[in-house]
Amino acid sequence: xxxxxxxxxxxxxxxxRCAVVSLILLACLTAFSLSSSPARxxxxxxxxxxxxxxxxxxxxxxxxxxxxxxxxxxxxxxxLGQVVAPxxxxxxxFVDGALARLLVQVEPIVLPLASGPHTILLxxxxxxxxxxxxxxxxxxxxVATQGPAGNIPTVGIVxxxxxxxxGHGVYISFQVSNFSFVEPHGQANAPxxxxVQMILDGDxxxxxxxxxxxxxxxxxxxxxVLTMRLVNNDxxxxxxxxxxxxxxHVTxxxxxxxxxxLNGGVLFLExxxxxILFLRRRKAEVRTPLPPRDEL
Amino acid sequence: MSGRRLVLLLAVVxxxxxxxxxxxxxxxAxxxxxxxxxxxxxxxxxxxGSPLVIVFAVQNFNLTEPGTAGPGPATNEGHVNVIVDGNxxxxxxxxxxxxxxxxxxxxxxxxxxxxxxxxxxxxxxxxxxxTLTxxxxxxxxxxxxxYVEILYPFPGDLWxxxxxxxxxxxNFTLVPPGRRESVPNEGRLRVLVDGLVFKDITTYExxxxxxxxxxxxTVTMRLxxxxxxxxxxxxxxxxxxxVEGEQKVAPIxxxxxxxxxxxxxxxxxxxxxxxxxxxxxxx
Numbered sequence: 001x002x003x004x005x006x007x008x009x010x011x012x013x014x015x016x017r018c019a020v021v022s023l024i025l026l027a028c029l030t031a032f033s034l035s036s037s038p039a040r041x042x043x044x045x046x047x048x049x050x051x052x053x054x055x056x057x058x059x060x061x062x063x064x065x066x067x068x069x070x071x072x073x074x075x076x077x078x079x080l081g082q083v084v085a086p087x088x089x090x091x092x093x094f095v096d097g098a099l100a101r102l103l104v105q106v107e108p109i110v111l112p113l114a115s116g117p118h119t120i121l122l123x124x125x126x127x128x129x130x131x132x133x134x135x136x137x138x139x140x141x142x143v144a145t146q147g148p149a150g151n152i153p154t155v156g157i158v159x160x161x162x163x164x165x166x167g168h169g170v171y172i173s174f175q176v177s178n179f180s181f182v183e184p185h186g187q188a189n190a191p192x193x194x195x196v197q198m199i200l201d202g203d204x205x206x207x208x209x210x211x212x213x214x215x216x217x218x219x220x221x222x223x224x225v226l227t228m229r230l231v232n233n234d235x236x237x238x239x240x241x242x243x244x245x246x247x248x249h250v251t252x253x254x255x256x257x258x259x260x261x262l263n264g265g266v267l268f269l270e271x272x273x274x275x276i277l278f279l280r281r282r283k284a285e286v287r288t289p290l291p292p293r294d295e296l
Numbered sequence: 297m298s299g300r301r302l303v304l305l306l307a308v309v310x311x312x313x314x315x316x317x318x319x320x321x322x323x324x325a326x327x328x329x330x331x332x333x334x335x336x337x338x339x340x341x342x343x344x345g346s347p348l349v350i351v352f353a354v355q356n357f358n359l360t361e362p363g364t365a366g367p368g369p370a371t372n373e374g375h376v377n378v379i380v381d382g383n384x385x386x387x388x389x390x391x392x393x394x395x396x397x398x399x400x401x402x403x404x405x406x407x408x409x410x411x412x413x414x415x416x417x418x419x420x421x422x423x424x425x426x427t428l429t430x431x432x433x434x435x436x437x438x439x440x441x442x443y444v445e446i447l448y449p450f451p452g453d454l455w456x457x458x459x460x461x462x463x464x465x466x467n468f469t470l471v472p473p474g475r476r477e478s479v480p481n482e483g484r485l486r487v488l489v490d491g492l493v494f495k496d497i498t499t500y501e502x503x504x505x506x507x508x509x510x511x512x513x514t515v516t517m518r519l520x521x522x523x524x525x526x527x528x529x530x531x532x533x534x535x536x537x538x539v540e541g542e543q544k545v546a547p548i549x550x551x552x553x554x555x556x557x558x559x560x561x562x563x564x565x566x567x568x569x570x571x572x573x574x575x576x577x578x579x
Contacts, residue, residue: 078354114344183500186466217458263555270562
């Protein structure tokens with residue numbers, strides 16, 4: 001008994017059609033997968049929002065760095081069962097080349113920095129701590145200072161006054177603005193911070209790093225030029241130069257000469273009185289001559 | 297299915313089960329956590345009064361805020377206790393620790409603990425010794441006397457007993473006595489006059505001397521550490537000068553005794569003249 005067979009012609013036309021459809025579907029899937037693959041592997045990016053490059057952090061305040069990371073998931077490294085995955089890892093923060101922070105979430109980075117210029121580098125790394133390929137990092141330069149971030153420093157001499165007459169010891173009072181005194185110990189220069197030089201007749205007499213009057217002793221008699229100059233931590237003058245000068249006169253102390261003057265004055269008065277008396281006596285003798293002895 | 301086939305099937309199932317059990321045990325016991333301090337290095341010196349920033353790395357451990365872990369004991373989840381010189385100082389769940397510490401040398405121990413604060417078993421910890429200083433972390437301290445304020449009558453020879461000496465220091469920060477511990481590049485300035493300790497200076501200001509006896513003197517300025525010991529190598533500088541008292545040199549001659557005698561004489565003469573005049577008139 002033979003089974004009835006399907007017609008050859010119909011079955012033969014269906015197979016090529018299925019193959020064509022399958023090929024079209026395969027092509028569509030391939031195209032879809034190819035087109036969608038770049039979206040999954042988008043390149044991470046890192047942006048420092050603030051501060052601006054070259055910013056000055058004044059008054060000894062820490063530098064606060066705000067950043068944004070896109071197409072990257074920050075996670076804690078070393079989690080149980082964690083594997084290296086693309087677009088996942090953490091953020092390393094370097095200050096002047098040294099590792100300063102390891103961040104696992106987007107948050108402000110507070111960095112207390114010593115006075116001077118610094119370079120801050122932010123770098124995205126994978127879960128294994130290795131930098132991404134290609135490297136994804138951002139950096140900026142900042143300058144930290146104990147002084148104010150802006151404005152121009154000034155200095156003025158309060159005492160002695162211009163052309164004032166003083167004794168051999170003089171207190172020097174001065175006033176500064178937009179400038180902070182710091183003790184120099186070899187640190188880097190920073191804007192609007194340093195100390196003041198007390199210069200007398202062109203020679204540096206003292207260096208003052210505190211807002212207190214200076215004291216000059218054993219000054220010789222005569223005219224003197226006093227200059228107060230603001231300088232950097234390394235003793236170099238500010239640019240442009242910030243200084244103030246006055247001329248004052250040193251004279252001998254009146255306490256030393258007053259008794260001498262008084263004694264001399266009294267002596268002179270006595271001589272004067274004596275001379276007057278002598279003169280009056282001589283004049284009186286001339287006007288009233290003595291009667292002769294025989295008349296008496 | 298024949299009996300032989302059934303026995304064979306049971307044997308294969310039993311074998312697979314026997315192999316599978318140890319495998320299940322391996323999956324149930326997670327790998328042990330580890331803890332490593334990445335930065336700073338052991339025995340590092342942190343300068344300029346900066347806070348101590350410790351960056352650490354864990355493996356096979358999930359850092360969670362205390363009190364937020366799931367129910368039940370978890371050996372691979374918890375936080376980090378920060379212990380400074382034996383005292384619990386901070387509890388952190390992020391891989392960066394910032395500690396504000398005074399100058400000194402400290403032992404910092406980090407320990408992984410479970411969510412309830414108990415140490416892991418076995419203990420997982422790491423420690424370092426660090427030194428903090430308000431001075432610079434590196435560099436050799438130096439001192440130089442810059443200005444000796446002797447103006448009159450000429451430099452190097454002092455009339456009177458007041459003198460001011462300025463100095464400049466490098467790679468060293470003057471601090472008041474604190475923990476009396478020797479840390480690098482910080483301390484105070486010891487002033488010696490003729491080899492004897494005169495005073496210690498803890499702020500950057502010129503040294504002023506008064507009432508120095510007449511004669512030659514040598515002032516030495518030496519940097520000392522927090523314990524008062526000289527640095528190694530020694531950092532000092534000296535200057536010499538002569539003090540000549542004002543009484544030896546009289547810029548203004550003292551004529552008072554002569555003037556006083558003359559005044560008495562003249563007064564007597566005035567009185568005498570008046571008396572003689574009246575006496576002669578009466579006669």
